[in-house]
Amino acid sequence: MLRASANSMTYKSKAPQRSSGRSNSTDETARPTENELRRLESQVSIVETFSLGREILFICVICMAQFMTQGALGNCLNLLHVIGDTFSITNRGELSWLIAGYSLTVGSFILVFGRFGDVFGYKKMLIIGFAWFSIWSMVAGLAYYSNHILFIFARVLQGIGPAILMPNGLAILGATYGPGKRKAMVFCLFGACAPGGCVAAAAVAGVIVHGDPERWPWAFYSFAIVLAAIAGLAFFVIPDPPKRVSTEDMPLSEVIAQLDLLGAAVGVLSLVLINIAWNQAPIVGWGTPYVYALLIVGLALMPMFFFIELKMTSHPLIPFHALSAEVAFTLGCVACGWACFGIWIYYTFQFFQLLRGASPLLTAAWLSPVAVSGALAAVTTGLLLQRIPPSLVMLLALTAFTVGTALVMTAPVEQTYWYQTFFCVLIMPWGMDMSFPAATLILSNAELRRFILLLAPSLQRN
Template sequence: MDGHANTAEPKNEIPSLRSSESDSSLDEDTRPQNRVYQSTHHATQPSLHHGDLELARTKSIAETMSPIREFFFVGLLCSAQFVTQAGLLNTLNILHIIGSDLGINDPGVLSWLIAGYSLTVGTFILLSGRCGDLFGYKNMVVLGFIWFAIWNVVAGCSVYVHGNGAQVLFIFARVMGGIGPAILLPNALGLLGATYNEGRKKDMVFSLFGACAPGGAVVGGTFAGLWALLWWPWTFWTFGIALVVLAVLSTFILPSVPLDPELRNLSTKERIRDLDLLGASVGITAMILFNFAWNQAPGFGWEQPYIYALLIVGILLFPIFFWIELRVAEKPLIPFDVLSTDVTFVMLCEMCGWASFGIFVYYFIQILQQLRHTSPLLTMAQLSPVAISGFIAAITTGHVISRIGPGWVMLISMLAFLTGSIIVATMPAHQIYWAQAFVVTLIIPWGMDMSFPAGTLIMSNAVEKAHQGMAASLVNTVVNYSISIGVGIAGTVDIHVNNGAQTVEDELRGYRGAMYVGIGLSAMGVLTSVLFLLKMRMHERHVQRNTKAAGV
């Protein structure tokens, strides 16, 4: 992409030499890789080797598909993002109805129905993305749909359990169900990244993937509101049925992308060894403990010794994870050599922006339902503009990211997160919908649907085909883990400033305190993106000076 030239070290471009003949006759074991690598690791190669020329002549897998199959192919993979957000909002929208039936009244425990889901979505993505690199993206996508379906059915069946066991089973099902999207997201993106060559079409496909997030949220929340009029467990049972249908369609429609040549001849045992299970176990444990402490504290109090203990152990495990990845693992879960400074800046922006979004979506709905007493269906009606605005934002991003560069796209998205957080933080308890609530539903999707495509495109174009699952995993890990952490941190502030939430004023004070955290996080995202742009500008000037000096 043109815009990426501003964010990476100078590199030798491989000309786009496309053969007129289709490579459809090549089987999976002989088809050469179709990526044109843009990793800075390859920037030092002075000339094209024979293999590079063959690589450049190879058509992408997408070019071998008929238009109809490509339509269903993209639609199925985009549904991974759609069902992930549907799984978040179908619970959030009827949170208090579920809590009432299961006997959950503590707001701190109620938030676990949301945070527990995002926790496992964020923590298991890295491992599942690596599984896709080793066992095939298509296989993992099908597995993700099936896993997600099973635990949604279990969540609905929790209503038949008596006593506290019902709430325990529901929360457990939500936590386990989050592993489904953790499998789906990186492998769907990995399959897209390995199927399309770089260019405008790939930009647009990745943007469409992001565009499905607000639409999925609205559809999931709306169906939850409809089923709640009858019996809320049907929300999860029908969702599970839909996921099984998607798994069956994926089996017949999705192509099997050939594995990296180094991996084809490995046995199952050798592939499991290459998963870096030691690093994955330490990393997942660290993220779970750290996140659990932050989300448990609002409901049970920071005075509990076990919360401090879990938080400290989680923090101590992070440097151990990095040590394992850098010094111990033969095939690290995260190959840090592909993580340039530019990628690090992008990840920091994603972290700040999506943490503020997690706070926004949770507390915006609380304000609507708890203070303004809107029904679940009316809540989704008031949120519905995010689907339209999000689609426009995603399409716009697909068109402009190659022209203005990912740095400017990231800055605009962070400003959208910041503006949205400020609007919600200043909303009165009772106000006409069109004054602020409507405005924020138009603004916040620009943060979601500009930052996500920018991050995924940068990572996808920075790594080789063999690491597409890892690239998608990093972005999705940051996005979903940040949502969960943001809710936990904001919940702690909420509990400490709401004076027990005995009155509407106290409840609003707590909500605003939580939203101020979101403002601070999104402001950090804006600052980081500005620094990113300054770094890019300095790099451009440095390259120009060197070019002039070489010319002299």
């Protein structure tokens, strides 16, 4: 997981020292000690060893973790009813599983795989994440020749890819850049890729099915090919920063303790059961015994998870010791804001296609301002945070979430796109791209910053 900026991992210079030409006695008093040399070397961040071209390529590869994560949401959202027609799914509750299956695993596993990166290495986990994401994206396309059960299964396993990518991509950024404005701007760019990735993938999917809806598997095939290419590129471009936890000569029991496998298993199972019950209830009804049974078990496991984290594990996934009223309020703001965006993006697609009759291609065109507005919001936020308090930036972000949602909520079906819906599409990305960096600055504790960076994407999906 991501370390505090003040503790960014650094490049160790191995250039030999020059001879000063002084006498031995003078050298012994003037020459820095070994500890002083290490302190000087630690001021050189990894990115300072990159050429400009390599740095640009590095940023692009890392940002693709965010871009493709949101892209897998956008392409399926845009093709939701096309895929539903192929599999003869008429129940809208059942149709929602095509999206919910992916979101379920992204949100449930993101903290767990952040810890895996700490132990096994961020670069290794990043490459595994891209490869895994690619494989199951391909399987989702191949499900065209089978049934919707295989498609949902593939989407569920596809979501593990982003759960690996997001925390480890963020960790590599934090390890590569030293503290300063440059690092803050790179994190803003990472956040800006979220709306752009969603819209770009939706646009590609719209182009693929234009004129022939049965070509929709190619939206997933092409997605898988791009992911495989990024995995190969990451092997050569991404540096391999030191692991946060050294596992050399560490017994297996200690590795398991570092991973907090018991807490992770209980926490993930709790989230999965609650999500399954919540998504299945609209399909079969809350009165169905297995629905409320899953919900009860999931809720019962939640306090067990907190007990394990607080009392049993030596390396908890959540930094409870650093929580306070201010922290809880900040987390609440981020939770409400990003959950609001998740609801907005799903129902805006439905509003455009079901009520206004837009095709997938036209839907992508109507949402395209999100990409431009999101990029502008990221750059503006980076500049604002240098001039105004992050609490004010957070207030602006929550205002954007509120106004954007209100605009689409009150938009008449027969109204032209260029009135309320156009402006809501412009405004909503500002909520995402302003709340993300503002929250990390408000939470001054290193562990909490790392936690919020990991938690934000899962809040949007759960």
